[in-house]
Amino acid sequence: MIPLALTAQCDAPAPFVTRLRRARSDHPHDSWCVATTTAQSVWCGLRGLIQLDCPAASLDGDVVLVDPGADRAERMLRAGSRHNSLLVTERCDQLCTMCSQPPKKTHTDRFALLTEACLLAERDAVIGITGGEPTLFKHALLGMIETVLSERPDLRFHVLSNGQHFERGDIERLRAPHYRRVVWGIPLYADDADLHDRIVGKAGAFERLHDSFDHLLLAGARVELRTVLLANALDRLPYLARHVVVLLSHVEQWSLMGLENIGFARSRWAKLYVDLRTQFGPLGEALDIATLHGLPARLFNLPLCHVPSAFRHHAVASISDWKQRFAAGCASCRARSDCSGFFEWHPAHLLDEVEPL
Ligand code: SF4
Structure with missing residues (x-):
């Protein structure tokens, strides 16, 4: 596993963002390497010296958030990685049965630092935004997205959201050209409101989600629909597929995702996990319905040998x-x-x- 959090020593008075460079750099946000061993590296920049418990070669080009008070540095944007995501909050207003990152009540506003990090991203990067629920802080989130995309026309965002907070008043704002470079990844778990609400732990979530889909449709927003494969919703997948192709045909992609054995799903694994080697039927039917209606459907997080050969291209x-x-x-x-x-x-x-x- 690649470590995303490092132990850091630094005398700066407050958290800051910097990009690490092995060679000396004149960019005001860069810190360059002045010493390295196989276990540690020392970097120098406008905020002073930073010592990290990682050799310089592994960090060259990374954008890190250094928190001197916590003796910690977060690798926010790793150089050369296609999997960079920024966590904007750990708060959420749903309590999904399989949540991989169970929410917390606390929130620290880091939008200014996150904005700085995005502005230092590699050229043409796609930056993921995750939570918690990012749109609980919708205006700060949209402000960050707009600032970054105005200054960096090469960048794009992929934002994971529970889709509970888009309103009619957001339509005009989301119609701005910048938002053609933003994809909203939004989950829907069942065509049945009660089942969806039970899975996300929130009464009325299904109805509110569909209000948001309406607003996003009117804004011309780009939506990727996401469905985690769960044992208690497996049989309804073909019905969900029909619901999607009829009512949500404007989505760009339907992503059907394998369960992650972490967070809440760890203790509920036996109840929630679907072994697709023996239970692929409803998923195959759902994929066929999506294909028949021209909706791109993709399988995420699944080993290919768990997927029948006829469906592996998904x-x-x-x-x-x-x-x-x-x-x-x-x-x-x-x-x-x-x-x-x-x-x-x-x-x-x-x-x-x-x-x-
Ligand atoms: S055996 Fe092949 S298909 Fe199966 S998990 Fe390993 S790499 Fe993937």
Whole structure:
């Protein structure tokens, strides 16, 4: 697993963002390497010296948020990675049964620092925004997106949101040309309101979500629909597919995602996990319905050997590099470079059962 948080020593009086460079740089936001070993590196910039518990070669080009008070540095944007996401809040107004990052009540406003980090991103980067629920702080979030996209026309955002907070009053703002470079990843778990509400732990969420879909449609917003595969909603997938192609045909993509064995899902794994090797039927039917109606449907976070060959072209190697893992048996698999593999925390016995292609 690639570490995203580092131990840091620094005398600066407050948290700050800097980009790490092995070679000396004149950019005011850069810190350049002055010493490195196989275990540590020291960097120098306008905020003084920073010591990190990681060699310089692994950090060259990374944008980090250094928090001197916490002796910590967060690798916000890793150089060369396609999987950079910024956590804007840990608060959320849903309590999803399988939440991989259970919400907290506290919130620290870091939008100014996050904006600085985005402005230092590599050229043409797609920056993920996650939470908690980012749109609980919608105006600050939209302000950050607009500031960054105004100054950096090469960048794009992918924002994960529960879709509970878009309003009629947002339509004009979201129609601005900048938002053609923003995709909203929004979950819908069932065509049945009660089932969806039970999964997200919030009464009325399904109805409110569909109000938001209406507002986003009127704004011309780009939406990626997301559905985590759950045992208690598996049989309804074909019905959900019909709901999507009829009522939400404007979405750009429907992403159907394997369950992550972390957060709330860890203790509920036996109840929620779907073994697609034996239970692919409803998912296959849903994929066929989407395909028939011209809706791009993708399978995320699933090892290719768990997907029947006729449906493998839907699968995307999607698990982020820092939390991706392969089994020993994958070494001989011809499909490995196209495969998601497993999450680092996936149950070990499932890794022992891979069937190399
Ligand atoms: S054997 Fe490993 S690399 Fe091959 S499809 Fe299965 S999980 Fe993927």
